[in-house]
Amino acid sequence: MGSCFSARIKAESPLHNGANSRYGSKNGEEMGGSSSRISSMSMPRTEGEILQSSNLKSFNFSELRTATRNFRPDSVLGEGGFGCVFKGWIDENSLTAAKPGTGLVIAVKRLNQEGFQGHQEWLAEINYLGQLLHPNLVKLIGYCLEDDHRLLVYEFMPKGSLENHLFRRNSYFQPLSWNLRMKVALGAAKGLAFLHSNEAKVIYRDFKTSNILLDSNYNAKLSDFGLAKDGPTGDKSHVSTRVMGTYGYAAPEYMATGHLTARSDVYSFGVVLLEMLTGKRAMDKNRPSREQSLVDWAKPYLTSKRKILHVMDSRIESQYTLDAALKAAYLALQCLSIEPKLRPNMNAVVKALEQLQDSGGDHKGAPRNSSVLNSHQHSRNARKHHTKNANDLGNGNTISYPRPAASPLST
Template identity: 70%
Template sequence: MGSCCSVRIRADSPRRDGPSPRYVGIDGRDASSRRSSFSVPLTPRSESEILDSSNLKIFSFNDLRIATRNFRPDSVLGEGGFGCVFKGWIDENTFKAAKPGTGMVIAAKRLNQEGFQGHKEWLTEINYLGQLYHPNLVKLIGYCLEEEHRLLVYEFMPRGSLENHLFRRTSYFQPLSWNLRMKVALGAAKGLAYLHSPEAKVIYRDFKTSNILLDTNYNAKLSDFGLAKDGPKDGKSHVSTRVMGTYGYAAPEYMATGHLTARSDVYSFGVVLLEMLTGRRVIDKNRPHGEHNLIEWAKPYLASKRRVLQVMDARIQGQYTPSMALKATTLAIKCLATEPKYRPKMVEVVHILEQLQDSGIVKNEEIEKQRRTITKDYSRKAASYPRPLASPIA
């Protein structure tokens, strides 16, 4: 995650999947007010109130040290501004450290004392994930606060981040199919829709491919809530805050004014959807001149029904119909509208993606039907020809 300042840009701490430019600085956030999933308004709370009411397991540093095999380098799952995330094992009942390969697998995120994020971001994650529960939000199991040690313990997501599956060219990460991409997009959209709902009223503020984690069945879950904010209150149209987030994903009006709304998240969703459709990063300086910025490069193609297929990821060619591609790219365009009021709400995005997923199932059925027809025709033709006579025995 990153911090951001007035409007300085810097390269974030190196990640295993490559660095990404981010806005940096320190957000003067307090432990802002929260609402539980039952829509009970809460007043701004102190640190002790947040920790006491989180319903999370409190881990000792020693238990997490043993669970992660002393934070061994080969246990690292990822790395960011917060610090490293380590794979570990704990007993399902006692939550004590377990032998590797036994018990429950966890992901332990350890705060880097010299990083660009600190205690406030750590506390913000507990504030939100300690109270918000949804199938498309990663589950926070507990935390450790012991002297200078601060860690967060999450459920382990076996398939890692969407970013890895889209952009890492290794044999371990196979390209996601069209249907899986639409499934992931729908799951992530449902997570955002829940955050924006009256039950939660939260602005996520850091929606990007590296914060979308996948379980064994490619169900998407949003992670990393250190930049989340409560939505506007008392009839206000926006929340005023310092600009924080990741370069390329942040909405233009938020970058320009610091005015944050739920539509800011919608813009970020549009960026991620476009990355999923094209297989390209939103900012990629390794591309040829004129293609560094995905949105600027893709816009002329997206505006043309005839040219839209030219931006689609070649790795999923033939897995969708032109109408499905057009519907998905049209949705991305709407989410990326310069004027926030023209962007759809996330509940609308969910509805469109559900339709796309249904049409994907229909397409698969059509493909299977065609395959059976071709196989049947081939068998009929083969049966209509006489079998060759057996060769005479010499």
């Protein structure tokens, strides 16, 4: 399998730096409507209960080997710390292996089993995605547990990850327009809002651009539930847990105390929204020292009409109004509040993004406040060469799909 199975789990390392991800499908209506479903209000706990209660197909290893053409290297969609993801085909009705190019396209995550951590996160994916159904969550079709083989079978997401579209510099991934960025932000927000709802009560814990997958119409779906946790119950205000996730996205109070709440996810959403506005990664050691942390660098610019355009992605500078940019930046700033109680809940974030879509840029890409934008054009052009070098992280890595489970928080 080549490099796909050379990576090893680093269980001692509690934080990781953003890993590979890609995947996608159909969008739906409002959260919590008929298109949303939870099979059981109380999540099962033992492995046997999880596997038996999930609404998933149990695949034989031989079926998936046939569906992926024996896990051929040219079927690899991406790779991560826990193994590779392969493209495959199954019959839409029987869910049995089909000839390449026929039937339903799938993505098969094959875990490189190196320890207990990987198995637990594989099981967590089944636990949550086997019971949660929502237009903005990636669909898990089935799994395989046979001898030492642990695999997960997802719907195929043809546009890949948000990470690839924001940060990769090649002909396949064109910069997302302002309107598409706001559409993706709204879809991802709806997915988080559903997870936080009284119906689900789940904390995602690893919200980042690589885990937001896009279908052929750029509808967003959250993937990779290996780190998800049940939210607090009763009169508890938080869940105490080992600090896991990704540097740059994890909320500061969670990193400091291990106290996990839904507002921890809201902070991570703020980071991702900021990445979408700026076109810069949350953490980048290739940038000057004061700019390596996107949040620390960008915050002072986010509330100023005079300064906001200095941090906006230069690739979309003619596609939005100044008012829309300020509203989106202020929403990101609210989500990034150091005090968790000051952050909005995800329902409020969804409402703000819906209003922003209604009043943002026009569909032709020309800003209504073009004179205001043009007044900053010269200073932005003077910065373009430096910005391009600082942002150009498209280093030819493998196009990535959902990580085969998430490792602990590491650098």
